[in-house]
Amino acid sequence: MTGTIPLQSFLVISTLMFFIGIYGFLTRKNLITMLMSIELILNSVNINFVAFNKYLYPQNLQGHFFTLIIIAIAAAEAAVAIAIIINIYRNFRSIDVDNVDELKF
Amino acid sequence: MNSDVMFYLLAGMILVFSVLTVTSRKILRAAVYLLFVLVSTAAIYFMLEYTFLAAVQLTVYAGGIVVLIIFSVLLTSHISEKAIMADTKQSLLSALAVCAGAILTLITIMKFAFVPSAEPAKTSTVTDVGNALISYDRDGFALPFEVISILLLAALIGAIIVARKEKDVDKNVIIK
Numbered sequence: 434m435t436g437t438i439p440l441q442s443f444l445v446i447s448t449l450m451f452f453i454g455i456y457g458f459l460t461r462k463n464l465i466t467m468l469m470s471i472e473l474i475l476n477s478v479n480i481n482f483v484a485f486n487k488y489l490y491p492q493n494l495q496g497h498f499f500t501l502i503i504i505a506i507a508a509a510e511a512a513v514a515i516a517i518i519i520n521i522y523r524n525f526r527s528i529d530v531d532n533v534d535e536l537k538f
Numbered sequence: 539m540n541s542d543v544m545f546y547l548l549a550g551m552i553l554v555f556s557v558l559t560v561t562s563r564k565i566l567r568a569a570v571y572l573l574f575v576l577v578s579t580a581a582i583y584f585m586l587e588y589t590f591l592a593a594v595q596l597t598v599y600a601g602g603i604v605v606l607i608i609f610s611v612l613l614t615s616h617i618s619e620k621a622i623m624a625d626t627k628q629s630l631l632s633a634l635a636v637c638a639g640a641i642l643t644l645i646t647i648m649k650f651a652f653v654p655s656a657e658p659a660k661t662s663t664v665t666d667v668g669n670a671l672i673s674y675d676r677d678g679f680a681l682p683f684e685v686i687s688i689l690l691l692a693a694l695i696g697a698i699i700v701a702r703k704e705k706d707v708d709k710n711v712i713i714k
Binding site for chain 2: 492
């Protein structure tokens with residue numbers, strides 16, 4: 434199915450997606466949009482794992498299972514993060530990182 | 539030839555919607571753009587013939603996490619509320635750092651000579667995946683599977699405990 438697409442194309446996409454995620458994480462102020470940037474970063478890592486598995490070690494399925502487990506961890510992480518964000522919203526009436534500075538020394 | 543066109547279409551979609559996800563002023567729209575990125579990624583998994591993985595990506599990521607994010611957006615902010623963005627100086631510096639990192643990584647990727655393996659690909663049907671997840675020999679993943687199930691249970695209970703309202707604690711404070 435992959436035809437003549439080189440492995441590098443997948444790596445270029447995942448690199449760009451990773452750094453777009455980092456940019457979002459650095460510039461966003463809202464906690465939920467920062468969480469979305471983290472999802473982008475995790476997703477780019479998944480593409481890397483799957484592409485390496487398919488091109489370099491097709492006789493194994495290690496990258497496949499690594500990705501499967503990363504997806505499960507991302508789901509767990511998102512659930513806990515959103516619980517914490519909702520709790521922060523209850524206490525501060527805002528989820529912008531600039532307003533949540535109670536622990537700041 | 540046909541799959542090439544499809545791949546570059548998906549790649550363009552992923553990049554455009556990734557940029558929109560991190561730059562959109564409206565949070566709900568950003569969540570929907572994230573959904574498009576995740577669905578395009580699932581399509582790439584389908585192209586690589588990891589169909590089970592693509593199905594999991596669609597159900598867990600696109601079906602689960604994005605819905606969770608949209609619900610939390612609706613719970614915590616007004617629907618037409620616009621996100622506060624970083625000031626120009628911070629955006630410029632972040633863009634500079636990100637571009638430097640991306641260029642360095644891309645140069646390294648292009649320099650490295652990857653040697654694609656000629657071995658026959660192992661199939662990844664649901665039967666293969668299921669057998670690998672419960673077997674404990676060399677190609678088995680029984681231990682990670684059990685660990686991830688405990689992690690999911692812990693995250694489930696933790697999320698409920700963190701997010702519920704604590705009425706009893708407030709009562710105690712008043713009594714004291």
